[in-house]
Amino acid sequence: MSAADQRQGLWELAHERGMSRRRFLWLLSAGGATAVLAACTGTRVPAETLAPTAPAAEMLPWFKDPDPFIVRGTSGLEARLENLDGLITPERFFFVRNNSVSLDVAVDDWSLSITGDAVPAAVEMSYDDVLAMECRTLEAYLECAGNHRAMFDLVNGQTAEGTQWGTGAVGNATWTGVPLADVLRAAGISDDAVSVMLIGMDVDSPEMGFRRVIPAAKAMDPDTLLVHGMNGSALPRDHGYPLRALIPGWVGSTSIKWLSQIVVSADQQWARNNTTSYVLIGDAYPPEGEALGEVATAQTIKSALALPWPAELDAGVHRIGGYAHSPAGRVAAVEWSDDSGRSWREAQLVGRQARLGWARFEFRWDAPAGEHTVMTRATDTAGNAQPEQVPFNKKGYLFNQPVPHPVRVV
The missing domain is CATH 3.90.420.10 (Oxidoreductase, molybdopterin-binding domain)
Structure with missing residues (x-):
């Protein structure tokens, strides 16, 4: 097998494992096939294996700083x-x-x-x-x-x-x-x-x-x-x-x-x-x-809390916010629940909402100590609302049931 064929086979393996082309080329130049195979299998590569001149930035498949993201x-x-x-x-x-x-x-x-x-x-x-x-x-x-x-x-x-x-x-x-x-x-x-x-x-x-x-x-x-x-x-x-x-x-x-x-x-x-x-x-x-x-073409109406997952809050009064959006029109209302959806209260829509943009909502929550499930559900001006159930699809597109957000209050 030629070197070109070996490299192509190695790339196909890496690609199947979800590796980006940029990372593949960096690993190949820095540590050869050993480094690529180690990355594919999750094996740690000794630092001395990697060429010291290989730029670490080339490992990233993005240009922006990934630190603020998941x-x-x-x-x-x-x-x-x-x-x-x-x-x-x-x-x-x-x-x-x-x-x-x-x-x-x-x-x-x-x-x-x-x-x-x-x-x-x-x-x-x-x-x-x-x-x-x-x-x-x-x-x-x-x-x-x-x-x-x-x-x-x-x-x-x-x-x-x-x-x-x-x-x-x-x-x-x-x-x-x-x-x-x-x-x-x-x-x-x-x-x-x-x-x-x-x-x-x-x-x-x-x-x-x-x-x-x-x-x-x-x-x-x-x-x-x-x-x-x-x-x-x-x-x-x-x-x-x-x-x-x-x-x-x-x-x-x-x-x-x-x-x-x-x-x-x-x-x-x-x-x-x-x-x-x-x-x-x-x-x-x-x-x-x-x-x-x-x-899959048009999106679906959704809402979500602007909180970490899972969230942890101190007991007491909080102003909780989040975002809602719909492809069919402006958001008309958002409701929230702190008892897993057994009862619902209306949240406040904050600021303007562009015709094609999302809406920000807020609500005041006097949070008692304990484990809670906080949920939100949105309705748009066309009358569309988040459903109680979404039929499953193999690729997992367009989920828009109300999300049960876990919140620990201490």
């Missing part, structure tokens, strides 16, 4: 909601979900291509071309499809596949960008367009570029943006610089980062992420087209 393997940084005190999530606290590693893209080498049988000819745009188009800014929450996934097990005793996110795979930001509809019209999208595939530059992700297909009608929605700014600054590298999609109210996997290709078709397009992944697979979800179940 680190979920090599692909996720889960926000600690207790770190947030306003409606806009600072970038340093905004969750990250990757399918390989964050990219450092040289904008001069970047371009956006629009191709497919529903445009008359291929179009290529530079970063300056995008910036020259009329842009808009909107406030919107962004949430991973697997946010609250761990609750399938913790609450219902059903273990789902995938990263066991708690309640922090969500954030709310102001986003600046160009409506995707304007880009597609400039490319000459035809009236018979059915689907639009968005493809990222992260070639170490599945399909050599993470991708999602959205309906043409959703692509033409004026709120669907190609984003180049976040919270008043250029889009950070961890969040898709130089350009990402933003599909407000839909699962985060549709908001492709490091966007470089758009394929517009008069037919329905299928890929991994609308056939076997980001699909609700279970008895309650009949298959759609080539998908194994119901394709």
Whole structure:
């Protein structure tokens, strides 16, 4: 077997174990195959095995400081909601979900291509071309499809596949960008367009570029943006610089980062992420087209406390806060319970709520000593409310039952 074949086999093993390409290459350069195999098996590598010149920063698959987060393997940084005190999530606290590693893209080498049988000819745009188009800014929450996934097990005793996110795979930001509809019209999208595939530059992700297909009608929605700014600054590298999609109210996997290709078709397009992944697979979800179940698109109404998990408080009066959000409208009300849902009281909505953003709520709790389960449930202006039960799906998407938050009061 050649050295190249050995290296490829080693990479396939590491990738199966969830290792990022960046970490794989760092370990290979620092300690060779021994270091990679040790990392795959959980064996400690002697420090003298690693080359002293190997930069420790290269071990990280993100650019931001991971310390404020709950680190979920090599692909996720889960926000600690207790770190947030306003409606806009600072970038340093905004969750990250990757399918390989964050990219450092040289904008001069970047371009956006629009191709497919529903445009008359291929179009290529530079970063300056995008910036020259009329842009808009909107406030919107962004949430991973697997946010609250761990609750399938913790609450219902059903273990789902995938990263066991708690309640922090969500954030709310102001986003600046160009409506995707304007880009597609400039490319000459035809009236018979059915689907639009968005493809990222992260070639170490599945399909050599993470991708999602959205309906043409959703692509033409004026709120669907190609984003180049976040919270008043250029889009950070961890969040898709130089350009990402933003599909407000839909699962985060549709908001492709490091966007470089758009394929517009008069037919329905299928890929991994609308056939076997980001699909609700279970008895309650009949298959759609080539998908194994119901394709995950719109998010669900949720609420969560801005407390550590589990939380510990001193006995006495506290002002407890949290966040609620819905893809179908503004949050109309949030209720809370300190007796595992046997009785409910109304929380106070605090401050403004943007049309596509989340709401902050608070309530006063005179906390007695002991073990407590505090729960919240939200209702939106369209009448949607968090359900008492969510049918199980294999990949653990869209859990939105009221979360029983454990709180010890001492």
